[in-house]
Amino acid sequence: MAGTHTLAETERQVTERLSSKTLDFESMAVVSNLFRAASAARNHFERTVLHQHELSWTAFVVLWVVWIWEPIETRQIAEEGGFSKATLTGVLQTLEGRKLLTREKSQVDGRLVLVKLTTKGRKMMDTLFPEFNEQESSLASVLPSKRKKEVAEALRLITEYAASN
Template sequence: MHSFNEEGELLPEEIDTINRLTQIPIESLNLDAIAVVTNLYRVAQGLKNKMEQEVLSEYGLSWTAFSMLYDLWIWESVETKKLAESSAVSKATVSNITKTLERKELCYRKTDNRDRRITYVALTEKGRQVMETLYPRFHKGEVTIVSSLSVEEQIKMTRLLRTIIRDNRF
């Protein structure tokens, strides 16, 4: 199931998927749920790939590295656990990406003075400058990606996605 065309008709790939899935014994096959999840995944992957290729590659940043850098830009200093949660990655991934960002002099780690088990990641001045240059280009990509939707459709989609996020604690 990929995407619907302008008239809302199924595309050939979607028809093939439905034909295959209706042949297997699933008690109550919910094709609408399949369509939503499959299309969300496709949009997420497409968005990630497009932004990495067209915007982030110039800075040698992956989507996850940019996401972490963005959070640091917003909050300046973030505990690694919160950074992992907000980027939807493991603490080990945060550690690896932080090392890469430190090599690029975009952030640094610091330990909590009261509890040495807690580590924060903080944005450097160079990191702030990079984000102030990079984010306007990134935002232009965001606007382009949703440009086929009206403002009302964008608002409705945001509400629906927030419901999914809250209900699943993403």
């Protein structure tokens, strides 16, 4: 964890500081640890496999979404990736400049822009994703195999609830 205090020290301090309040400490711990885990995982991926390919987290997410759903409209990439269209525009320009993807107007509706990977982009994802998944396996290895599905389902439930409210 980044910072000078360990996770245990932080949790102890939060409990001590807020003990006089009537709060749902278990839920607070779930959400706080969810955020910490997501941040730590993102930083881990950026320091390891993504760094080797000169990609930010956001650039990887864009490539991933396009790789899975291509051709895909820019607005759908932003929705799937969870970031603004303004952020997407800059990332698309960078990835297009690196010849990893292309943008073209839809032939059905000229107002829409479709994104596809180039051959170079597909080759990168074919190489990158197994490396990425190896890091996913490494991070998830702290969980017993029988708990992985349970944790994944719990995170899915939180994600679906947050997205619908």
